[in-house]
Amino acid sequence: MNAKIRIGIAGYGNLGKGVELALSQNPDMELVAVFSRRDPASLSLQTAGIPVYALDTIEQHKETIDVLILCGGSKDDLPHQGPHLAQWFNTVDSFDTHAAIPDYFAAVDAVAQQTQHTNIIAVGWDPGLFSINRLMGECVLPEGQTYTFWGKGLSQGHSDAVRRVDGVKAGVQYTLPIEEAVNRVRNGEMPELSTREKHRRECFVVLEEGADADQVKEAIVTMPNYFADYDTTVHFITMEELERNHSAMPHGGFVIRSGHSATHTKQTVEYALNLGSNPEFTSSVLVAYARAAYRLAQQQQYGAKTVFDIAPGLLSPKSPADLRKALL
């Protein structure tokens, strides 16, 4: 039996906790340390016996960690942490600001090439598994259209926007794909769909004492960028209902490639996720790609990578021969 792949976690929020849990399902890897900007003594992990260190001491641990999984946020943490930590570590992260990916890739790659590390960025399900399916869909059906639908799922960004409205005490927002649009795509109609025709939004809001429900509703549904382009429903509920029914973080969606072969025969490829917990699933994907990062580093395949650069077999603990025998 080979030694286990030694994993570190940088950042201990929902995603870091999810990675810790996901590692317990992958016996070829072991969690060796958690790094946090908070006081290490203040963190209590789910696993006994794992040390927590201050993030600014992380360089001292570069010899004992094979792959560091970056669990910070894409807005404030990763743009700095990704390139910075690539100087000492092979990393995997879930950078998900789609428009900023080219710059982020370049910044990480420059460090990785210089210091000979393997750093897989933008891993998860979107970007990540959905991206792979967008790519493969257009490769196997070059003439066609690709559609991505999200939901039903809790959107963190839109929930934050709801909570910033005056008079809102607490609340969550769900993104829902519009069934009629999904069915038209599945039927191979290749429709042109507006933003409003693809998704709708549903908010569950707890009002502040004395707030005006109509004003709050109007402020939400007319909010530019977030809600104005969608049909949005607002439900007012009690704090008890919110806590009881809306504390899970489900998500999911579909990537559908609808196209035709050269004789104009309809062909459809669909990839669908139905996730009870978005952060736990994203974490599981990060852990599988940590295995690939480790192997690529062993093969001296250095530099920044994305899911597009990773052969599927590198994700599995099984040997190539076992995979061919059991799964092909």
Add this chain to the structure above:
Amino acid sequence: MNAKIRIGIAGYGNLGKGVELALSQNPDMELVAVFSRRDPASLSLQTAGIPVYALDTIEQHKETIDVLILCGGSKDDLPHQGPHLAQWFNTVDSFDTHAAIPDYFAAVDAVAQQTQHTNIIAVGWDPGLFSINRLMGECVLPEGQTYTFWGKGLSQGHSDAVRRVDGVKAGVQYTLPIEEAVNRVRNGEMPELSTREKHRRECFVVLEEGADADQVKEAIVTMPNYFADYDTTVHFITMEELERNHSAMPHGGFVIRSGHSATHTKQTVEYALNLGSNPEFTSSVLVAYARAAYRLAQQQQYGAKTVFDIAPGLLSPKSPADLRKALL
């Protein structure tokens, strides 16, 4: 603009014709020759100006073809052709005898390593795209079950079996997934399903003059290996109906990974194909993997490969930077 990837087709049945059509949708590749065991003068291609040569003269063309797509059958052609043609060519094939894949891989690999070619075997949708989804499903959800359902689709092997029954003049067989089983899997119940619970079979049969319908039906539904383990329906129709309604070759199916993260939260990943033409879709997949074979050969990554060894980005005509920008 780079030169186009020069493609040859070995074998001109349904699959070879499909590859010819698929190449017309991929402007970075060009068909340069078709090879057949039949008299070249007897073949009429769909594309004007493409030469047809006798398969036994193929060695003479080894300098003018970048990738040869093998379109022969898995039973009689590929076990010999795959290793034989790997001595002169980079190849892609759709070898689909699952149990024989390890031996076939070894035979092709031995030649490919020796002669420095890149040979991707067992490409298509099953084995192929379904295999990738079986593999990735268990990597991102290590605790769970994987289910493959096929259909609705025309099965060539089972149609042949029907046509061998005494009293059958012509006929086709469709494999259908059983909706109730699919729904239980999608709901995350992780059921144990027998063969009979997963699929049913439907036959459309034209009787020979004077044949006994009841006898034919009994012979079909009790046939071991092919039908005895399934609920099978037999419909008797006229030759006109058969030709009018049953000459297309639709197929498809689903790979569903149903699992849970470490907190026992349900997570489901589904990959579904709905194909108007099975051979045309398989051909499209072969063509995309021919692009990968070409690139791997350029990188001197020689040997037998499967879909598990191919990074998604290698399938696309777009550059890695364009892919990161547009699709990640």
